[in-house]
Amino acid sequence: MSADTNEGQERKFKRIGTRPIRHDGLDKVTGRARFGADYALPGMLHGVMVRSPYAHARILSIDISQAEKVPGVRAVVTRDDFPDVPIGWIPAGSTGVDLGANARTVMAREKVLFHGHAFAAVAATTELAAREAGKLIKVEWEVLTPVLSLEQALAKDAPILHEGQETKGDHPTPEGDSNIANQVCFEGGDIAAGFEEADVIVEGHFETPMVHQGYIEPHACLANVREDGTCEVWCPTQGAFGVKGEVASIAGIEPSLVKVTPTEIGGGFGGKIPVYIEPVAVVLSRKAARPVKITMSREEVFRGSGPTSGSRMWARIGAKSDGTFVAVETKFDFEAGAFRGSPVGAACMTVFSPYNCENFRIFGRDIVLNKPRVAAYRAPGAPIGAFAAESLIDELAMKLDRNPIDLRIQNAVAEGDRAKYGPRFGTIGFKEVLEATRSHPHYKAELGPNQGRGVAAGFWFNAGMQSSATVSVNDDGSAVVRTGNPDIGGSRASMALMCAEELGVDVARVRPLVGDTDSVGYCDPTGGSRVTYATGMAVIEATRQVVDHLRARAATIWDIELDAVEWQDGNAVAINGSAEKGSMSLEDIARKMRLTGGPIVSSASVNPPAAGPGFGVHVCDLEVDPETGVSKVIRYTVVQDAGKAIHPTYVEGQYQGGAAQGIGWALNEEYLWDAEGKVENAGFLDYRIPVASDLPMIDTVIVEVANPLHPYGVRGVGETPIVPPLGAVANAMRHATGIRFHRLPMSPPRVLDALDSDGASS
Amino acid sequence: MVTVLFSNAQSRYTNGDTSIQVDAKRVDQLVRLLVERYAELEDILEHAAVSVDGVIHNDALYVPLPDSVEVQFVGAVAGGSGEAVSEALLSTSSNVLREAQVWLEAGRSVAVATVIETWGSSPCPAGSQLIVDADGHFEGSVSGGCVEGAVIEKACEVLAQGEPAILEFGVADEEAWSVGLACGGRVKIYVEQLL
Numbered sequence: 036m037s038a039d040t041n042e043g044q045e046r047k048f049k050r051i052g053t054r055p056i057r058h059d060g061l062d063k064v065t066g067r068a069r070f071g072a073d074y075a076l077p078g079m080l081h082g083v084m085v086r087s088p089y090a091h092a093r094i095l096s097i098d099i100s101q102a103e104k105v106p107g108v109r110a111v112v113t114r115d116d117f118p119d120v121p122i123g124w125i126p127a128g129s130t131g132v133d134l135g136a137n138a139r140t141v142m143a144r145e146k147v148l149f150h151g152h153a154f155a156a157v158a159a160t161t162e163l164a165a166r167e168a169g170k171l172i173k174v175e176w177e178v179l180t181p182v183l184s185l186e187q188a189l190a191k192d193a194p195i196l197h198e199g200q201e202t203k204g205d206h207p208t209p210e211g212d213s214n215i216a217n218q219v220c221f222e223g224g225d226i227a228a229g230f231e232e233a234d235v236i237v238e239g240h241f242e243t244p245m246v247h248q249g250y251i252e253p254h255a256c257l258a259n260v261r262e263d264g265t266c267e268v269w270c271p272t273q274g275a276f277g278v279k280g281e282v283a284s285i286a287g288i289e290p291s292l293v294k295v296t297p298t299e300i301g302g303g304f305g306g307k308i309p310v311y312i313e314p315v316a317v318v319l320s321r322k323a324a325r326p327v328k329i330t331m332s333r334e335e336v337f338r339g340s341g342p343t344s345g346s347r348m349w350a351r352i353g354a355k356s357d358g359t360f361v362a363v364e365t366k367f368d369f370e371a372g373a374f375r376g377s378p379v380g381a382a383c384m385t386v387f388s389p390y391n392c393e394n395f396r397i398f399g400r401d402i403v404l405n406k407p408r409v410a411a412y413r414a415p416g417a418p419i420g421a422f423a424a425e426s427l428i429d430e431l432a433m434k435l436d437r438n439p440i441d442l443r444i445q446n447a448v449a450e451g452d453r454a455k456y457g458p459r460f461g462t463i464g465f466k467e468v469l470e471a472t473r474s475h476p477h478y479k480a481e482l483g484p485n486q487g488r489g490v491a492a493g494f495w496f497n498a499g500m501q502s503s504a505t506v507s508v509n510d511d512g513s514a515v516v517r518t519g520n521p522d523i524g525g526s527r528a529s530m531a532l533m534c535a536e537e538l539g540v541d542v543a544r545v546r547p548l549v550g551d552t553d554s555v556g557y558c559d560p561t562g563g564s565r566v567t568y569a570t571g572m573a574v575i576e577a578t579r580q581v582v583d584h585l586r587a588r589a590a591t592i593w594d595i596e597l598d599a600v601e602w603q604d605g606n607a608v609a610i611n612g613s614a615e616k617g618s619m620s621l622e623d624i625a626r627k628m629r630l631t632g633g634p635i636v637s638s639a640s641v642n643p644p645a646a647g648p649g650f651g652v653h654v655c656d657l658e659v660d661p662e663t664g665v666s667k668v669i670r671y672t673v674v675q676d677a678g679k680a681i682h683p684t685y686v687e688g689q690y691q692g693g694a695a696q697g698i699g700w701a702l703n704e705e706y707l708w709d710a711e712g713k714v715e716n717a718g719f720l721d722y723r724i725p726v727a728s729d730l731p732m733i734d735t736v737i738v739e740v741a742n743p744l745h746p747y748g749v750r751g752v753g754e755t756p757i758v759p760p761l762g763a764v765a766n767a768m769r770h771a772t773g774i775r776f777h778r779l780p781m782s783p784p785r786v787l788d789a790l791d792s793d794g795a796s797s
Numbered sequence: 798m799v800t801v802l803f804s805n806a807q808s809r810y811t812n813g814d815t816s817i818q819v820d821a822k823r824v825d826q827l828v829r830l831l832v833e834r835y836a837e838l839e840d841i842l843e844h845a846a847v848s849v850d851g852v853i854h855n856d857a858l859y860v861p862l863p864d865s866v867e868v869q870f871v872g873a874v875a876g877g878s879g880e881a882v883s884e885a886l887l888s889t890s891s892n893v894l895r896e897a898q899v900w901l902e903a904g905r906s907v908a909v910a911t912v913i914e915t916w917g918s919s920p921c922p923a924g925s926q927l928i929v930d931a932d933g934h935f936e937g938s939v940s941g942g943c944v945e946g947a948v949i950e951k952a953c954e955v956l957a958q959g960e961p962a963i964l965e966f967g968v969a970d971e972e973a974w975s976v977g978l979a980c981g982g983r984v985k986i987y988v989e990q991l992l
Contacts, residue, residue, distance in 0.1 A: 131844070205806045207938060219872075222805040380872055457804055457869040458848035500855060645846075645853040744852065 049604065050536045051747060054684045057528040058547055059299070068299045071255030071271040076326040079257070080109055081162040082319050084312065084329065085155040085169040086339065087147035090181035090405040090712030091194065094143060094154060098173040102157060105171065107164035110323035113155045113172075114144045117318060118287040122197075136374040138285045140408050141314050146179075148196060148373035149407050150713045151338025153311075158319040158327045181405040181712045185347050185368050188214040188404045196373065196403045205398075216375030217401040219383045221455050229362025229394025233353025237430040241423040242778040243761070244705035245345035245370060248412045249696070249724045252301025253336045258316035259326040265292045266317055271300035273307045273521055274560025279552045285314035286321070293317075296551040297521040304696070305411025306341045308560050337717035342706070343412035343419075344369040344377040350386070350423040358437055360392040360446045367399035367420065372408035377401045378416030381496075385758070386420035388454040389465060389492055389650065390428075390446040395455055405712050411562065414495040414754035418697060418761050422779065425491035425762025429769065439490045439766075440473045440652075464676030464740030465494070465650040471738050472652040477672040486658045486669065489766025493758025497646035497751030498563030499744075503556025504573035506534055506581050507636040510629075512622035513544040514581070518570050519558030521549055524692075524753060525685030526566045530574050532681050533747070537578035539605030540621060556640050564751030567681055568646040568742075575746050576639035588624050588631040646742055649750045651675035653694060653759040657767035664787030666768065668698055672734040678742035678750025686752050691733040693756025699725040700757075701764035703780050799827065801868045810837040812903075813934055824849075824857045827868065837899055845870035893937035897928045897991055905930045907991045908952035912939050913963075914985035921984075928991075931956050939986055940966075952988050961989040 062068040099111040122135030138144070143154040155172050159165035180194045187193055195212045202208040204218035230236060256270035266288055272278050275295040283290035300307060312329040320327040331340070346369050353362035365386055369377035379399035387395060432439040447465045454460060472478060472490070482488060505517045516534040520526060527547035535542040558570065586600040589607030593600075599613040607624060609616035628635055656670040673690040680686040703723040707715040716722045741748030761779065769775050774789050798818050803811050811817075812835070821827035828842045847857035848869040854860050862868065893909075900907045910927040927937040927945065929952035939948055944966045955962055967983035 206809070207941075220806055384872065457802065457871050458853065459851040459867070461851045496853070498855075642856055645855065647852070 046747070048536060048747075049539070050532055050542055051679070051681055052683060053532070053542075054682060055528060055532070055542045057525055058531060059522065059527060070252055070299045070301055071269070072330045074257040074269045074298060075328065076257065076259055079326040079328055080158040080160060080319070080323055081165055082156055082158040082312075082316055082327045082329040083162060083165040083169055084153040084315065084331075084335065084339070085157065085172055086335070087143065087150060087152040087154055089147055089176060089178055090150040090183065091146070091148065091179040091196070093146050093177040093179060095175040095177055097155065099155065101171040101173065102168040105159070105164055105168040107160040108157060108168045109160070109325060110158045110319045111155065111168065111172070112315065112318050112322060114142055116322065117142050117285060117314070119144065120284060133374070133376070134281075134284045136376075137281060137309065140309070140374065141285055141311060149405050150711070151335070151407065152373070153315070153339060156315045156319055156329075158323050158325070182214065183405060183708060183712045185370060185402055185404070188402050189368075196405065200375075200403070214403050215400050216371060216403055217379075219380045219399045221383055221397040222395065223455065224394035226362055226364055226394050226396045230353040232355070232361050234356040235431065235434050236351055236353045237427045237434060238349070238351030239423070239427060239430070239775070239777055241346075241348040241350070241426065243346045243419050243422060243700075244779060245342050245406060246700050246704045246706070247337060247342040247722065248302070248304040248306035248410070249699070249704070250302030250304055250306055253331045253333055254307070254311055254340060255328070255330040256313045256316050257326060257328045258313065258320045260317060260321040264288070266294070268293065268295045268313055268317065269298055270295070270313055271298050271303075271307060271521075273300070273303045273305070273523065273562050274558070275519060275521065275552050276557055277308060277560050278310055278313055281310045282314050282317055285310070286317040288317065294551060294553045297549060300521050300523055303523050303561070304413045305415060305562060308562055309410050311340050333719065334717040337722065338714055339407065341410050341412065342407055343415065344371065344379070344409050346370065346419045348420070348423045350427055352427050352431055354431055354435070356435065358435055358442050358445050360390055362394040363387045363390070363392045364396045365398060365420070365423065368402055369399065369416070369419070370406060370409070371401050371403045372406045373403065374408045375401055375403060377409055378411070380416070382416030382420035384454070384456040385417040385494065386424050386455075388456065389448055389494055390443070391448055391452055392446070397455055413693060413696065413757045417493060417495055417754075417758045418700065421491065421493040421758050422761035422765065425493070425759065426765050426775065426777070429489065429491075429762070429766040430775065440469055440478070443492055444469045461647050462740060462743055463648050463650060464738055465492070467740055468650050468652050468674050468676050468738050471736055472654060472672070472674045475654070475672060475674065475736060477654050477670060477734060480670070482656065483658070485661060485771060486656055487767045487769065487771025489655045489657065489763045489768070489770060490652065491759040491762030491766060492650065492652045493755060493762075494648045494650040495564060495754040495758060497568065497649055497754070498565040499569050499643040499645045500559040500563065500565055501640070501642045502558050502566075502570035502573045503638065503640040504530070504570060504577045505555065505636065505638040506574070506577040507634065508581060508585070508625050508628070510625050512540070512620070512625040513546065514538060514540070515546045515548060516574055516578070517548045517550050517555055518574065519550055519552070519555040520561045520566045520570050523561055524689055525682060526561065526570070528685060529567045529571060529681040533571050533574045534578045537575055537582060538621065539602065556638060564649070564753040564755070565646065568745055568749045568751045569641060569643055571681065571747075571749055572643055572745060573639045573641045576641065577637045580637035580639065581635055584635045584637065585621065585624050588628065588635070589619050591631045592619065592624070592627060644744060646678075646744060646749070646751045649676050649678065649752060649755045651755045651759055653763040655760070655763040655767040657764060657771050659768065659771045659786060661790055664783040664785070664790060666702060666771070666781065666783070666786060668730055668764070670731055670734070671698070672736065673756055674736040674738060675752065675755055676738045676740050676750060677752045678745065679739055679748035680737045681747070681749060683737060686737055687735040689752045690735040690756045693754070694733050694760050695725050695730055697757045697760025698730065698764055699723070701761045701779055701781060703782050705780050798864065799862050799866050799868050801827070801831065804869075807838065807841060807870065809936070810841070811835045821862055823862055824860045827862060828858075836902075837896070842870055846872065893926050893928050896936050900928070900930055901991060906956050908955045908988055909991050910939050910948050910952055910986050910988045912984060913987045915982060916967075917982040929953065929956070940984060944984070948986060948988065955988050956990055959990060961987065963987050
């Protein structure tokens with residue numbers, strides 16, 4: 036599968052690009068689809084997590100004796116029931132994992148590091164009994180001063196979260212133990228000379244709050260450890276193989292004994308890659324010798340899972356009077372939460388890479404503090420950095436009296452230009468996307484009073500990674516395509532479409548399945564915008580092998596050479612000297628499989644390089660009520676390069692979903708903390724994500740600049756759509772109110788304050 | 798031949814080289830050759846993603862390298878993982894003496910400058926060290942940048958002449974302003990050749 040098989044530009048597709056109803060649609064709309072919390076087993080116990088009342092405290096001792104006596108309680112577990120996995124980064128290829136940190140996130144060991152950090156769990160015959168028992172667990176705490184802001188984390192005498200944690204990364208690093216876990220720096224050219232040369236400089240300090248992914252389905256899982264030591268887990272996850280590995284390490288079980296079945300999943304956005312409750316359910320089940328189910332409440336989801344980093348940023352751009360960027364610089368501080376691993380690295384890699392500029396210094400720090408440990412969230416880090424960069428570009432356009440899209444086109448990267456993180460871009464569609472935005476009717480529409488229009492751009496890398504697929508032919512000529520990637524955004528329909536395209540059959544004749552870890556080849560998680568690209572590549576490869584089998588079977592039946600059989604749209608066709616044989620349908624061949632060698636099944640596995648960047652540009656029209664500070668998005672358009680849209684409806688769904696999440700991040704979403712580090716708004720009533728009535732129909736434009744690395748040109752689309760909205764909404768706010776907001780969210784009270792004080796508090 | 802480009806952060810381990818030509822047909826061979834040449838790059842190279850003419854491979858060890866491609870070792874970004882593993886994350890300790898040993902083993906002459914006394918406001922405490930080679934390449938810090946230039950110049954002299962020296966910078970010195978020690982402190986630095 037490489038460039039020589041690429042047909043993305045020329046091939047006339049019959050089924051790719053059509054919009055069939057998703058295979059799981061009926062089950063979803065009738066409520067039959069089974070999500071995590073829908074699974075149950077006979078004799079099942081209910082497990083609950085017991086969570087820390089402190090944001091930072093050392094655990095001196097835990098006494099579970101009273102809790103164990105509560106009627107109905109079958110098991111109480113603490114750190115003592117889990118192996119002590121050492122903290123430390125274990126490289127695996129070019130990525131890696133810190134299993135010790137993961138184990139401590141699931142079950143606190145030496146310390147609790149955030150309010151709501153689990154330190155025990157109980158399984159009982161009823162959830163009520165388990166909760167009562169949880170209250171009777173006695174802990175001797177040494178309460179420590181919590182570190183609740185970046186300022187506090189960086190203070191000279193700051194309490195250190197992790198004794199022995201020295202700053203890694205690019206120099207100069209501070210000496211000794213530090214809450215700065217890592218530093219990243221990308222440099223090029225001569226930054227001082229660049230700014231010297233600039234005619235105009237724009238700069239600003241920006242802040243974004245910690246926000247949650249907000250997936251609608253809370254985490255849930257069912258685990259059953261059996262007498263023979265084998266272990267089954269059912270859970271909504273983005274990667275069942277990842278859960279298998281983490282459960283094995285954290286619970287202390289041989290990986291070969293663990294089987295994980297991914298259930299239907301109600302959103303993940305990166306937040307369902309890590310495990311929170313699965314190893315605990317397994318340990319409870321092992322101790323109680325009964326199946327155990329744990330379901331997190333929404334409140335627990337907010338306190339104990341997700342989120343993504345809050346940030347404090349400074350950035351500046353120097354430009355010539357003709358608009359050419361000559362120097363860009365950033366300093367980013369990102370909240371990692373309880374353990375290292377904020378997405379500041381990706382923020383640094385993405386922030387100014389869409390624009391050519393020789394002189395740059397991009398610096399970022401990953402900082403731990405006593406808040407929930409961050410997890411991946413859709414294009415991790417990129418929206419945060421883009422908020423700063425795209426706000427400044429808008430300022431620059433105003434200063435230079437330039438059209439903001441023209442200014443971006445002037446500086447935009449194209450094939451052969453270098454990203455700030457080093458490599459040259461391959462085939463990308465940034466300029467095409469910018470031009471499509473400029474000529475869109477939305478961009479030319481009139482605005483009314485109190486309305487403003489904002490534009491912003493962004494991109495995401497789009498991963499490759501490992502995937503497997505198996506395609507089998509049924510004796511009626513229908514087919515089954517099986518992969519290990521949980522379907523979050525409609526991927527089953529896309530897998531079926533690619534299989535149907537190669538086979539030349541109606542997509543309704545292809546049944547797509549997501550398998551468990553014992554029944555499919557290894558697949559990396561559904562994430563990184565990789566599934567349609569990488570898993571799709573495995574599906575195409577496996578289907579092409581099936582087609583070769585079908586041709587061979589036809590050749591056997593006709594008693595001619597394989598070379599004399601072509602596959603044309605669902606039929607074997609005899610060619611060359613054998614043309615008189617005519618053609619034979621897939622159904623005919625399938626019916627005779629028993630006579631020609633038995634079942635036809637093919638599998639393929641891939642580990643392709645990263646798909647390469649997909650660029651997007653968003654246009655937002657915002658209307659602000661000057662009396663109340665309430666703002667409303669009145670029109671919104673997403674333009675993005677998909678490479679090739681396999682199922683356009685689900686591509687559009689990704690565009691709309693990312694925009695909606697980004698609008699929420701810009702306008703309303705934030706964790707509110709009390710003085711002790713407790714989240715005060717751990718529910719959707721007070722943590723306000725946009726609902727359908729808050730948003731207009733989000734318009735979409737799919738640009739297709741084929742990706743040469745995929746046989747159909749697929750690029751991956753899931754993450755880019757959340758990168759531009761923060762900047763697009765802030766820029767719209769600027770033009771609606773005349774006020775530049777440097778701090779998110781731009782919630783009504785903040786907007787009203789700023790309007791009342793003439794922009795002074797923004 | 799392929800061209801390998803190093804980032805600024807990586808060039809700390811390549812004696813400042815930012816671009817070299819290497820005769821390698823595959824990534825594993827390239828890594829072997831680079832580690833022979835730049836021992837301290839090993840951790841970075843083994844755990845980086847590899848860009849071959851802009852195409853980024855996460856698991857690159859056996860990826861072939863056609864003639865005249867451009868190769869870079871970059872932070873791996875797995876969209877879901879949330880952590881961009883920069884070369885930085887995996888870089889080795891900041892111990893300048895360890896670095897000095899690498900330089901010595903590579904046949905370079907090395908001088909070390911050590912802060913032996915400070916008074917008032919001075920950016921680096923006593924014990925802070927800076928190493929310098931005969932070409933003026935340096936690593937570490939004795940003042941956070943204020944007097945580095947003068948120390949490096951003196952270190953080159955020490956390497957040329959073989960005699961150690963004690964340097965003093967203070968606000969009272971006229972020279973202090975010219976070399977940049979404007980913070981009002983005083984610092985005494987011992988410069989010697991490492992043998």
